[in-house]
Amino acid sequence: MKASGGEAAGRVTVSCQFCLTLNKVDVDRLSHSPKCGSCGKPILLDRPVRVTDDDFHNVIDGADIPVVVDFYADWCAPCKIMAPVLDDFAHEHIGEVLVAKVDTDRNPRTAQKFGIRGIPTLIVFKLGKESNRRIGAVPREELEKLLVSS
Numbered sequence: 001m002k003a004s005g006g007e008a009a010g011r012v013t014v015s016c017q018f019c020l021t022l023n024k025v026d027v028d029r030l031s032h033s034p035k036c037g038s039c040g041k042p043i044l045l046d047r048p049v050r051v052t053d054d055d056f057h058n059v060i061d062g063a064d065i066p067v068v069v070d071f072y073a074d075w076c077a078p079c080k081i082m083a084p085v086l087d088d089f090a091h092e093h094i095g096e097v098l099v100a101k102v103d104t105d106r107n108p109r110t111a112q113k114f115g116i117r118g119i120p121t122l123i124v125f126k127l128g129k130e131s132n133r134r135i136g137a138v139p140r141e142e143l144e145k146l147l148v149s150s
């Protein structure tokens with residue numbers, strides 16, 4: 001592994017959104033347009049990535065950078081308010097923070113494991129451990145605080 005410019009190389013593990021193969025991605029090489037090792041389609045980290053019961057632990061444990069997970073459901077109105085905020089946030093913090101989304105209806109095991117009772121619930125994970133949590137839709141500034149105050 002070679003580090004460029006002395007910065008520690010960050011890594012994330014995400015499933016390809018097309019073929020679901022797990023890929024490890026160097027976040028300091030995002031400008032090189034990472035592609036899925038299996039199907040060759042681009043791995044896009046400038047937007048929230050979908051995470052499921054099957055790959056949740058790989059994604060959380062495989063990230064060297066903080067991960068913000070949005071536990072949501074399609075029928076939840078506050079979640080719809082939160083969605084564009086998270087899209088923006090992911091875009092602006094590409095390479096620094098991974099934004100992930102868990103559909104709590106389709107992934108009940110993960111929702112249950114983390115005791116999700118209200119949605120949206122945002123949980124910040126750092127090096128695989130929960131470091132902060134917030135229930136309910138939050139404005140952009142609060143989202144930033146959630147990351148630093150943990």
Ligand SMILES: [Zn+2]
Nearest residue numbers: 016019036039
């Ligand atoms: Zn793929």
